[in-house]
Amino acid sequence: MKPLLLIFLAFSLTPGYSQENETDRAPKALLTEIKQLMHHGHYERAQELLRNGPRNDPFILRLLLELAQRQGRDDEVNDYAHSLLDLYASEQLIDSDEIVQAAYGAWKLGQFQNSNQIFIAAGKTKPTTVSMFIDWGHLYLTKYNAAEAEAIFRDAIMVEYPSLAYTRWDMDAAYVGLAQALDAQFKTGADEALNKALELNPENLEARVLKAQRALKKTRWQEAKKWLEEGLEINPNYLPLLEVKGSSQFLQGKDSAFEKTRSKILKINPNNGDFFEMLGDFSVFQRHFDQAIDFFRQALKHNPRQASARASLGINLLRMGHEEEGAKILEVAYTQDPFNIWTVNTLRLLDSFDHFVRVETPNLQIKLHESEADVLKPYAEELAQRSLKTLQDKYNHQISDKYIFEMYPDHADFAVRTLGLPGLGALGATFGRIVAMDSPSARPKGEFHWGSTLWHEMAHVVTLSLSNDRVPRWLTEGISMMEERQAGAGWGEPLTVGFVKAYEQNALLPLADLNLGFEQPKNRQQLTLSYFQAGWVCEFLFRRYGLEKIRSMLVAFGQETTAEKVFQKVLQSSIEEVDEQFHKELSATLTPLIKRLSQLPSMPLRNIPMEGPQNTGEDSMYNLESLEKSWQINPDNYFLNLQLGSMLKALGRPQEALLYLETALDLFPAHADRSSPYALLSAIYEELSQKDNAIEMRRRWWQARPLYVENAYKLSSLLIETNQHQEAAQYLEEVMYLDPFHSETHERLGEIYLESGQFKKAIREFEVFLSLSPIDIATAHYKMAQAFSQLGNVESSRKHVLLSLEIAPGHEEAQELLLKLVRK
């Protein structure tokens, strides 16, 4: 009798529940009817039938719970959830799908681990149904584990179907879940899964919700509208559809329609925080962080238990530089939901901020990790300030707020700061009031010009500010790419063979769709191409219309909602017309290159050696012969010239190699990596002891691609050998944008500056040198003392000469300087 008594007690707490038929299960027909009523938004009728249903039926309780949840009756949600758990505890839930309802109850009570354990128990009770996997998958989706959710939804699709018994979900829901999991991971296949869901169930509402959301992200308003209208025809009260509809209206600036939808949503569920969270998420997507913060606050006002909205509020406050408030809110969000990886990662990152040194400038707070701050500070501070000033002057726009500029030695921290998750492929990012980027320690040497990236990000600061954060992605990226290229010789991205090939294969996006190349790229290659294309489009706009028009476009984007209007207003042309002009110019530049860069069948690209061919035996001679034959037919082929030159060099025939390599250089000077004609020609001139030619070639190489430290070191050594110290110093200075941690570079620079009377720069270099814990500390201090002495700073000079003599009391030159200083 004890179990029965327990059951009675459990259900006596359930509100509005008839005590009749307490031991019965509801018939499948009734449950299906109620499900259909709910599906079509007939909530009152569904409620009526549910209240008359058997009180201990887990499926009735589940539907009651869902209904209460849709209408924001949180207390009832809890009561039904508890009842489901009580049924489970009293072992009244027998088969798999019944047990799943208890798991659902635990989930809704926030008992996520317990819920997962009950799902596991349900999974062990055979037979399982597709419905079990769908609920389980959604638990994982809610708890930020889309990858696991994807696997569970894929398991659901494998289940034998249909089931004879009542189930909450059918196979179409498995495909929707799969689409949601893929969408959350930015994977392809979501649309196909949604199509399958709609094929299985043309009335599926959740599929339409996701279809509409995805269309909105691509600003395809009509497509979104179609899905929303179809869905709302099936269920005019379905909140997720109404939420997307309201978001669409908001994004299009349809204020009165938005207010109407908002009222309707709050009428159905006055405690609805989801709608405002969705608006916040869309605002983040558009990088309107202040607006997003406002929506997340509204979400929490309507539903203070909405931990995801709280986490988003905290993260976006941080993006706007409100560290203290953001951190406090994230702490609360963590206590509400410790599973949120964005919250956890961001809190961990915040903890690491204790190890960052902060440097204040008028417009920036620069944050550098303590382990590298001494080295980076002089260069990062100078470049950040210089770039910001240059760009503000250029665009005639002064930024009003202070920005936080952060450099991360650990790429994963940068990614967490940017996205909340590790795994970001970018080098830098600007969002809200934050400019974050990798520091040189985060990347392999010789692959990362952090100066160029910094300049790129500072251009975003100006363009975002000038457009009230409303500039489309292609334009802000394009301007940043253009500004990088204008910031220094060889900075930014050069033209690549890949881009010429993409042009040849018509793989570039039309200007009207270029934003998709950033926001929904089909693959990584399309993203890379889009960056480059956007940069060239901006350079075209600069040449054709001038910088003032680009500035006007930025201002106009801050006021207008569509690109078409902006193009018409500022350029008096449609996007398509401008795109046509751009393509004409592009064609004039790239068409001649297509032939020069064509791959001949006898010479696949992979045969191009990095450092000359490895095999110089008979095979090479045979290849050489065949290459020379090909060259007779195609003397203007870049790769043929490069390969021939490289092969002849390796065969010890440098004079002959020179001819081919010089030709290759003329044919495609943009190719400047370590296997390029620049590298090979520099080496040949050095082999031939033609020092002047070697210097000139290395200069040209550096100006084409200032990315390879070994080139700068070699060039500066050659210049020092020929007494051109000042020019040598220029290249060593630029090495700081690649590898500022190489102590010998600072030492050498310090010496050049000391010898040439540039004492402040000498002090800067020796200070950095000393921060790198060199061996010869005594000499460095002595040289600093010399520089300070030359500047008339006796006190600092005396300090450093003492530090030198402390290590090396017998250092005669330091002794002499000490006596000189004492006499002063």
Place this chain on the structure above:
Amino acid sequence: MIHNLTCADTRTLILSLLSTLALFSSLAATQATDNRVCLVVTGLGGLPQYEENFLNWGNDTQTIFEDRLGSKVYYLDGRVQKKADILNVFNEISSSGALDELWFFVIGHASYDNLQYKFNISGPDLTDTEIKDFLDSLGDTRVFLIAATSASGVLTSKLTQENRVIITATKNQNEKQPPLFMSFFLEAIDSATADIDKNGRVSLLEAYLFSHHKIATWFKDKGRIQTEHALLEDNGQVRLGDKDDTLLEKNPGIAATLLASMAYLSPPLGSIYTSQHAQELALERVRIEREIEDLKFRKTQLSESSYYHLLEELLIKLATLNQRMKEAE
């Protein structure tokens, strides 16, 4: 074995070492002509590039000790000479009578099997026990052992004792890659940068510090994980090279007291003062130099301003004295 000195340890060490400082100062000045032997053993290379490195390093070491320092050098090529040959040389050295110094270079591959350190040569390997027995047989001879082999870190605990400096290329037996240590060690001998105290000569301590630094830089520049971390055990009392080792940084006076800082890899500078006055001034200079070292010992016990004030006074005296000495000559 002392890893990190406490304050009390430091004071004890200071007292004991200061008392011997004068002795070693004179020793350092005369070591080139004294009874010193250098023993170089190179092992099997395995691969041609290693073999070439080991031989080159061995030959260079031999040249330095023979030609520059005028030492008697035994060079054993472990590809040819077997354990018995090496033990014979051990025996010959230990039975040759009182020896002031032994410089012992072990260059090559080695391993540790949880029982013994084994240096790879043709035939049976040379073990740590055999090396220990040899060193123990030398009595009061100061020993400078440079074990430029993989797994050599294990030797520090086995061989450390008073009157010995043990330098190992690796921090323990788990560092098994062929070390680059010897390459930088030899570079140090002719490097002005390695001459940290600017006295015109590179000491064993300076060569160790230079190599230690260069190895770290080499691996960092190549973007590789550092697979060797050299250690130095001095006189059974001080150990350098452990992770986060800041002993010399925090106690700058200690450096001058180490045996390794008084053992030089180049001959003494030829500053011979002819005039009586200059000779008297030279003695005065030694006294001031000792006072400076004494002050450096006490750095942690003084306020920063007092320390640098006193240091400046002494350094001015030293500088003035040097000027007078130049004038006197």
